[in-house]
Amino acid sequence: MITSNFRARLAGVFALTLAVPATPLFAASTAQTTPVDWVDPHIGTAGIGSEYGGTMPLVTTPFGMTNWTPLTRQNRVSVSPYNDADTHIQGFIGTHQPAIWMGDYGYVTLMPELDGLKYAPEARQLKFSHKDEVATPYGYAVTMDSDGRRIRAEMTATDHCGYLRFTFPAKSNAGVLVEATRPGIHGYVEVDVRRHEIRGYNPDRQDADLGPLKLPNFKGYFVVRFRQPFKAQSVYQGVLVRPGNHTQVEGDNVGAYVSFDTAAGQPIEAQVGTSFISLAQAQANLGAELPGWDFDGTRAALKATWNRKLGIFDIDGATTAQRHIFYTGLYHALLYPRLASEHGRYYSAFDDQVHQGVSYTDYSIWDTFRAENSLLTLVAPERIDDMVTALLQDADEGGWMPKWPNPSYTNIMIGTHADSLVAEAIAKGFKGFDWQRAYAAVRKDATVPPDGDTTRRWFDREPHTPYEARAGLTYALKLGYIPADKVAESASSTLEEAYDDYAVAQVAKATGHEQDYAHFLERSLDYRKLFNPARGFMQARNADGSWASPDEGWTEGDQWVYLFAALHDIGGTVALLGGPAAAQTKLDAHFDGGHNHHDNEPSHHYGYLYDFMGAPWKTQARVRAIAADAYSDTPTGILGNEDCGQMSAWYVFTALGFYPVNPASAEYMIGSPLFSRVAVHLPGGRTFTITAKNNSATNVYIQSATLNGKPLDVPVISHAQIVAGGTLDFVMGPRPSRWAAGWRPRPVAAD
Incomplete structure (x- = not known):
């Protein structure tokens, strides 16, 4: 140790x-x-x-x-x-x-x-x-x-x-x-x-x-x-x-x-x-x-x-090792994105000029949209408006919001997950950036293909290409999916960009574009076109509609890792699999078969999925096991690349007892808190306190919960409830209980 x-x-x-x-x-x-x-x-x-x-x-x-x-x-x-x-x-x-x-x-x-x-x-x-x-x-x-x-x-x-x-x-x-x-x-x-x-x-x-x-x-x-x-x-x-x-x-x-x-x-x-x-x-x-x-x-x-x-967090009931992991993780999460402006001015790596304003760079967005950015909305809310504005400035100066600026466009990874950062900020009530300007940026992501879209395969880290944006969008607009025989990483892109469409829909709704909201919400369901019911998995398709090889079309994952990639519609995926019992069986096979790779981001939400299947006690056991296995207070104490705070953000959230499976929803799924008490000190002198009575390494299961003294019988808590201040109290025990087992999410339905 x-x-x-x-x-x-x-x-x-x-x-x-x-x-x-x-x-x-x-x-x-x-x-x-x-x-x-x-x-x-x-x-x-x-x-x-x-x-x-x-x-x-x-x-x-x-x-x-x-x-x-x-x-x-x-x-x-x-x-x-x-x-x-x-x-x-x-x-x-x-x-x-x-x-x-x-x-x-x-x-x-x-x-x-x-x-x-x-x-x-x-x-x-x-x-x-x-x-x-x-x-x-x-x-x-x-x-x-x-x-x-x-x-x-x-x-x-x-x-x-x-x-x-x-x-x-x-x-x-x-x-x-x-x-x-x-x-x-x-x-x-x-x-x-x-x-x-x-x-x-x-x-x-x-x-x-x-x-x-x-x-x-x-x-x-x-x-x-x-x-x-x-x-x-x-x-x-x-x-x-x-x-x-x-x-x-x-x-x-x-x-x-x-x-x-x-x-x-x-x-x-x-x-x-x-x-x-x-x-x-x-x-x-x-x-x-x-x-x-x-x-x-x-x-x-x-x-x-x-x-x-x-000091935003005060924790009680943590071991010495857990304190090191928790506060080191918070330190890692507070490093990025990196300030790029210098006392009111900044050099833009998107138009090669100097501008007035505040700017940030080094957003590892494919990684960090999942939890790191959500954590910053809690621990650094004073930065969020400027961080989103920086992405909008990049779009003004370079044409698009970036996906991995280092400090300029790098075309690394897939999707346009800056859409999620914008949607999450709006859903959580941040108003210090131009929402209409933000909608124009996310709408472009969803509707304008990159230059030369149909002439390239868009391989990851392919040098000397135009900005990738949503590679293969030309095909997706016609087919509802990105074909594997035309574009690399097509299945992962189709599934992840369905979530991006959901994020765009939320921004459209917030900015009064109701027709666009309905359109993009319906498009967010296109992930279902990759579900192969004969196999019970998502699978890439070719341009003619035929199924591609099950091993084809993935980004840093496979058919197991990407089965539940539609973060906005886990309930819909559960329905595709035949309902909660069948989905549980599939998720059990995922974990028991060694398919969960916590060293990479597409697996980070998997431990929390049992909440959606009527088995929150399995989530409680899984996330405790992952926290113990994937993190330690040693020089090798991070399983896989830290990725600009994302690995650490998972641990910090899990220690608190909840995690943002769908960041754009401004909701968190409840897991199993690691400590007996955490006080979260919020702006305006408010405090949100999480207690876990009888908590221990063996008492991992929630027996009951109350929020501000009233029974909480769903495995969900909202960002608004947290930042308002109050108390979330759990009673823990050594055996599974039926707490919150009756909750079922509603699948997303197009308006």
């Missing part, structure tokens, strides 16, 4: 005695007394290849634009910059990589060095041990070994800036490398001796080939401001070092190196402003967010910020 290891790391680092002035790495106590103390950013950082959490010990603000992490390997698409198994650090990177399967863009790396410039990662890397490392959301610290001499590095951050502090052995030949670009990436760097600054830009977008836009103006700008004057400086390009009076260089693989007088043994401090607008804006971000030199104060402020946000 990581509990003992985590505490050992803290104790070991605090006990360090270095050959440098003995200032504490963190002034805070090692005692776990506030919410952020329970966060362990190492959870999800261990694994081989790319099929693991892919998380990083990120130091950042909630939704911060630039995240800071130690760099233990050269990151790229499918490689995160930090892995728990690594033993050397190559630098400290200001990264924008949101997930292991996505790329970084506009990043910058710093590395403390002894005895002169070493620019290559394998030459500059220094050995470290986890026992000499502390990782928290508000600060990171590590002691590295350089041929028996130790260098201490510390980091904290603001929205757009990093603050680093390096402590070298006294009277050493100490320096700091600033890497602007890597081999093959053309960038720029300059040294300003008078201002103690290094400035430059990095235009790398590692996912650039996956989208249609070239973005010639894109650059990640940085200004590194040092507290101490330079003893010497140089710039480099590749293997060529230009010392002395050479203070700037443009080209591939460029950077700068500055050295310092460490006779007094004082730490070297560096503040890094980042921007996607300009060097001047990076400088302005520094001035606005780090106006003085106060590392400890900046770190304390960030700790307070995280405690305010994580």
Whole structure:
């Protein structure tokens, strides 16, 4: 378990005695007394290849634009910059990589060095041990070994800036490398001796080939401001070092190196402003967010910020491991989507221009529309209007709302699930964005095929294609489904886009487009055209109506994973299967046959489906088992990729006792709460409290429930009921009960 290891790391680092002035790495106590103390950013950082959490010990603000992490390997698409198994650090990177399967863009790396410039990662890397490392959301610290001499590095951050502090052995030949670009990436760097600054830009977008836009103006700008004057400086390009009076260089693989007088043994401090607008804006971000030199104060402020946000939840009755998992999961969920605007302006990766306003990026929407976005409506409601507006701005500037901006269109995954984010925000009463403008955007998703729609197969991650939107929509408008002999991933797309049509229908209704509402609601039932009653499964069809192979047409799943993909009409799918008893038998076979893959998002709602079949006690047992099996407080504690908070959002919701199977409905299906009590602190001083009397690892079954003192006999609770404040009380027991077994959902019916 990581509990003992985590505490050992803290104790070991605090006990360090270095050959440098003995200032504490963190002034805070090692005692776990506030919410952020329970966060362990190492959870999800261990694994081989790319099929693991892919998380990083990120130091950042909630939704911060630039995240800071130690760099233990050269990151790229499918490689995160930090892995728990690594033993050397190559630098400290200001990264924008949101997930292991996505790329970084506009990043910058710093590395403390002894005895002169070493620019290559394998030459500059220094050995470290986890026992000499502390990782928290508000600060990171590590002691590295350089041929028996130790260098201490510390980091904290603001929205757009990093603050680093390096402590070298006294009277050493100490320096700091600033890497602007890597081999093959053309960038720029300059040294300003008078201002103690290094400035430059990095235009790398590692996912650039996956989208249609070239973005010639894109650059990640940085200004590194040092507290101490330079003893010497140089710039480099590749293997060529230009010392002395050479203070700037443009080209591939460029950077700068500055050295310092460490006779007094004082730490070297560096503040890094980042921007996607300009060097001047990076400088302005520094001035606005780090106006003085106060590392400890900046770190304390960030700790307070995280405690305010994580403190939305108070939990009782959790084990130590569960506390680590819960609060670390909430930390992961509060990282994305990423802030893309800079004090009232933003660079758009959709028209390559700078605009006024607030913006966000790195929406992993195919993953996060299922639960992560729903969680944000509870824990970060102040952000939702701007997050939706950002998607609408993207549509104005690029033509469509994106499906996976990184930071521009990438054509990764299927569907137009931004429709769900819009519908959910409207259903939950968010009014700070233009609903009519939003309807125009979702209606376009549902009615306008992408360029060259019938001339492409639209394979996943196919490079150099137009924006994919709803691939194969041309066929769907004629046939009611996407044919497998024309378009890749056709069955999954047909089923998921039926839910998108439901979301569009809800937006149409909310904005007064009644005829469109009826039309799209009817279209949302087209998923039924893929049901093969002879086999009892969904199945892809060809353009002539014939059945394709049962193995054809799926996205990261199969016929088992996609049987209940119509999230808006689980009741309708139950009816197709022959009713609740037959559907239960099918769902039992799904789980018992090993078909449930919680490491991927299409399976995330499956544990909650028994609620729709008259067997909520089976949901209660299943979700408890999944929570125990798929999560732990260890570096391997996330089953599958974290995917920008979605894996963690599932756990947080399940711990509370409910989950958004159909996000656009603004309702949650009830499972089995993990803790004896959770208080959710809401805006306006309201509190929603969930209690579970007699709760334990064996008492997983709900015996009875009341909402605000009145009997609750359905396995459903609405968002409106939660945010109004009140109390949801459960009585738990060791055996199944008939609580809520009489509830039946109504299948969606076209008006």
